[in-house]
Amino acid sequence: MNRTGISWTDFTWNPVSGCTKVSEGCKFCYAEAWSRRWHRPFEVTLHPEKLGEVRKIPPGSKVFVNSMSDLFHPKVPPNFTVKVFRAIESRPDVTFQILTKRPELIGAYTSSIDSGGDFEELLAPANAWFGVSVENIHHKDRIAWLRHFKYEWPLLQLSKIFVSFEPLLGGVGKLNLKGIDWVVIGGESGPHHRPMKLEWARNIVKQAKEQGVAVWMKQLGGMRPGGNLEDFPEDLRIREFPHEMKVMEALK
Numbered sequence: 021m022n023r024t025g026i027s028w029t030d031f032t033w034n035p036v037s038g039c040t041k042v043s044e045g046c047k048f049c050y051a052e053a054w055s056r057r058w059h060r061p062f063e064v065t066l067h068p069e070k071l072g073e074v075r076k077i078p079p080g081s082k083v084f085v086n087s088m089s090d091l092f093h094p095k096v097p098p099n100f101t102v103k104v105f106r107a108i109e110s111r112p113d114v115t116f117q118i119l120t121k122r123p124e125l126i127g128a129y130t131s132s133i134d135s136g137g138d139f140e141e142l143l144a145p146a147n148a149w150f151g152v153s154v155e156n157i158h159h160k161d162r163i164a165w166l167r168h169f170k171y172e173w174p175l176l177q178l179s180k181i182f183v184s185f186e187p188l189l190g191g192v193g194k195l196n197l198k199g200i201d202w203v204v205i206g207g208e209s210g211p212h213h214r215p216m217k218l219e220w221a222r223n224i225v226k227q228a229k230e231q232g233v234a235v236w237m238k239q240l241g242g243m244r245p246g247g248n249l250e251d252f253p254e255d256l257r258i259r260e261f262p263h264e265m266k267v268m269e270a271l272k
Contacts, residue, residue: 021073024084027247027259028204028236029117030089035071035104036096039089042121044154045187047127048212049120051088071107079113085148091118092125101129108145119151119184123165126150127175146178149202154183156190167199180262185224186238188216194225197231201262207241216241221256234260 024032038061039051055062077083085091085108091101108116120126130142144150150169152162163183170176180201185192187208197203205224207216221237228235237256239247249257 021070021076021083023248024038024042024087026084026087027238028261029082029084031077031081033070033073033077033083033085033116034084034088035067035107036064036089036093036100037067037175038062038092039093043048043155043159044189045121045153045159047114048208048210048214050210053210055088062264064089066096066100068100068103071103073105074111074114077111077114082115082117085116090120090122092120092122092124094125094128097140098129100270105129105145105148108148112147114147116145116148117151117182118148119153121150121153121159121162123162123169126165126169127173130175144176144179149180149182150176151184151202152206154185154192155187157193160192160195163196163200170199185221186200187214187241188220188224189214191220195224195227195231197228197233199269200231200233202234202236202260204236204238206238209239209241209243211243213241213243216258225256225258234262236260 022032024030039049041047041049052062085104150166152166154160154162166181170181171192181199182202182204183200184204186204186206189208203224205221208214212227225235225237235258237252237258240251250261
């Protein structure tokens with residue numbers, strides 16, 4: 021468990037590390053670069069010893085789950101995903117944020133649960149937010165998958181769902197954000213960054229506002245990512261959480 025400089029969360033927690041590339045947004049993966057820098061393997065690896073770290077999280081915190089991996093990678097056994105969910109459920113006073121590029125695999129973990137016919141046993145934790153990464157117009161289908169598990173096969177019925185447009189590598193065209201609670205927007209950072217056009221971000225902000233979705237403008241991207249609000253054009257200086265999270269922030 022580590023404190024983080026990511027603006028939309030407080031801690032990172034990695035019960036799994038390592039991943040494989042699945043789309044254009046993975047090309048300059050920061051997690052892989054970090055692992056190579058410290059001469060650590062980047063194969064998918066489970067860390068059951070980290071499950072107990074949730075006991076140490078301060079109440080009211082936000083925690084990004086698997087910043088160094090993808091909980092729904094096909095090499096993560098469903099029974100381990102269940103253990104991660106149980107650890108999350110043990111801390112209802114904490115919000116856990118789970119981000120994936122493989123939303124079509126969200127339902128796979130149910131295969132290891134003996135629910136005895138009780139659908140409640142299949143539900144994802146109510147204090148977990150589930151998000152998908154969408155880097156360009158070619159991967160908007162991930163949003164539909166997320167909505168599928170929220171509404172058509174309601175595994176996520178108690179959870180908030182969000183979309184992270186980061187790294188934003190192209191325009192995304194017209195968006196259907198029905199049922200989406202939150203969007204995050206950010207340009208790519210680092211020495212190999214691909215530039216984000218402000219018009220791409222503005223298009224997302226406009227549609228989110230029209231559809232009543234909270235927006236968090238994370239960074240502009242570049243060698244120095246530009247993550248401070250004063251770095252943004254005035255019309256992009258927007259950082260919102262969904263309503264319940266705003267209330268939590270006000271109480272701190």
